[in-house]
Amino acid sequence: MSKLEPGQRMTVEWRGKPVWIINRTEEMIERTKGFDSSRLADPDSLVEQQPDYIEGPMRSIKPEIGVIVGICTHLGCSPLYRPEPDAEGVGTDDWPGGFFCPCHGSRFDLAGRVFVNVPAPTNLEVPPYRFDSDVLITVGEDEETA
Numbered sequence: 001m002s003k004l005e006p007g008q009r010m011t012v013e014w015r016g017k018p019v020w021i022i023n024r025t026e027e028m029i030e031r032t033k034g035f036d037s038s039r040l041a042d043p044d045s046l047v048e049q050q051p052d053y054i055e056g057p058m059r060s061i062k063p064e065i066g067v068i069v070g071i072c073t074h075l076g077c078s079p080l081y082r083p084e085p086d087a088e089g090v091g092t093d094d095w096p097g098g099f100f101c102p103c104h105g106s107r108f109d110l111a112g113r114v115f116v117n118v119p120a121p122t123n124l125e126v127p128p129y130r131f132d133s134d135v136l137i138t139v140g141e142d143e144e145t146a
Contacts, residue, residue, distance in 0.1 A: 001065075001135055001136070006023050007028065008022075008023055009023075012139060014140050015140070017069050018069070018078060019068070019069055019070065020067070020069075020081070021137060022065070022066035022068070022110065025064075026064075029063050029064065031110070033058070035096045039115055041113075041118075045113065047122050050125065051126065053143070059111040062131070067126060067139065068111075068112040068124045068126055069125040073124065074101065074104055075104065075119075079101040079108060082100045090107060098112075108120070108124055112126065130142055
């Protein structure tokens with residue numbers, strides 16, 4: 001991921017699923033951490049959709065690098081990456097940036113946490129992963145299995 005610029009997303013494949021690797025800027029991190037959690041259905045990720053070592057509002061090992069399965073938890077569509085705040089066409093005012101599924105209107109923040117009152121029932125999945133170096137991530141394996 002050495003060529004992944006701040007604010008950009010790349011897609012890799014794991015078990016036939018798209019996995020997004022997002023290089024979040026400091027501003028993206030602050031917007032996500034400071035977002036009104038009452039607008040999120042599961043802000044603390046209490047529903048099991050990530051490895052035990054993933055915790056906190058950014059749902060990642062390193063806050064600046066997000067690793068998220070790019071499949072909507074409603075009907076399996078692939079949401080659009082809309083990282084810019086107040087993006088048009090996402091169906092809400094005060095959009096903090098994140099992922100928007102135009103098929104049925106589900107919205108997720110930049111950590112993959114689902115908004116309230118949308119069709120998607122749960123947050124986007126975070127797969128097991130580990131950092132092999134500052135520029136290399138292995139998806140599908142935990143640190144303990146390395």
